[in-house]
Amino acid sequence: MIFSKDRRLLTKMDNLTVGRARPRDRIVEKARVLFHKYGIRGVGVDTITEAAGTNKMTLYRHFDSKDDLIIEYLRSVACDMNATWDHLEAEYPDDKIAQLRAWVRGAAECVVNDDRGCDIANAAIELTENGHPARRVIREIKTKMRDRLIKLCREAGIEQPERLTDALALLVEGARVNRRSIGPDGPSARLVEIAEDVIESFRKNCPD
Amino acid sequence: MIFSKDRRLLTKMDNLTVGRARPRDRIVEKARVLFHKYGIRGVGVDTITEAAGTNKMTLYRHFDSKDDLIIEYLRSVACDMNATWDHLEAEYPDDKIAQLRAWVRGAAECVVNDDRGCDIANAAIELTENGHPARRVIREIKTKMRDRLIKLCREAGIEQPERLTDALALLVEGARVNRRSIGPDGPSARLVEIAEDVIESFRKNCPD
């Protein structure tokens, strides 16, 4: 093992292979943690780079601006969300209703385990400037998610897939933001039962 | 009419009676407009005082800090929400179901006419610091609103008033934040029909 003067790991190979990622990836990783916890406007680039064990110049070599980093942050979050969805499909390959129920349960679990809300929605609220480049990205991400949920509902044999999707989207989104206002004992605690009721009522309408 | 050197209205009586309110009230009024549009963290005290036609010293004579002003801002918003609710009760004095339906329609109208979301929820998201004094106020306001909705549902003869309240709260809250992410054509457009369906399904469960 090779150490530098101050005894930190140093070789580029180490950075690539042994746990320590490239500065760019470390920056995005820490930006996710900090933006999530303190909000986008609540975290400066200095804080991010320090947490990532690097410095501001390196950040600005990889990103044109903080806004650029914000976009990368949002894409990274969306990527993870898609991954968990893929995992869901793999878990119940042929049972679409089970996938739908698991999605609801997963969303509810996410609400319970983390009171800081949805990164995408939070960003939409925090970035008030209408022409902000991230707003387009947010819209894209949310639209794709919605389309994917519609598709799932349709494949599950729901008669009005768009409508059930929207109902579930509103409930989940509402739960995440409501929990941040009232806390864990508020309406968000009932998300699963309410959502399951809604799904059931939509299934009843299907002659099957 | 008396004018000062620079030809603005000046007497204290004028401030009280002829449209121009006291500096304190003007500050809160402009804070509401600006916080709503640009977010709490997106507006400095200088901007507020300038919009209110006054100055920073006067602000700090009436409020201990910006946080103090934020709290007053939230209380002011909550006061207006209560007022519209009172108005609703006066409009349908004996028909609680009509009040409930009107509340949903009013909330939906609010969502449609204004894409910047609920001030209270936005503040909850923006103020990430857990010990922030405004967080307690937010919790109080939201809890009172919830209690009032529960009471209305109960008086309307709903069998599970808490459950319907939470369902509606999640839907409305979700609609407001979702609209800021996806825009007017997203799930929020279907808020009314979904909410009315939910109310109806809860009424069916009542033997009446």
Next chain:
DNA sequence: CGGTATAGTTACAGACCGGTCACACCTCCG
């Protein structure tokens, strides 16, 4: 070994932030 790309360091610019100070001003009321 030498060239090139990447990363670290330090310092700085310019703007904005919340908050304070001293002082002048105005209006009302006794």
Next chain:
DNA sequence: CGGAGGTGTGACCGGTCTGTAACTATACCG
């Protein structure tokens, strides 16, 4: 008239923010 209280003005403090510049150090590859 004169004092008291609310208000306006401009300067200022210390801190933080995004973003840049110049220079150094390191690692990889031919």
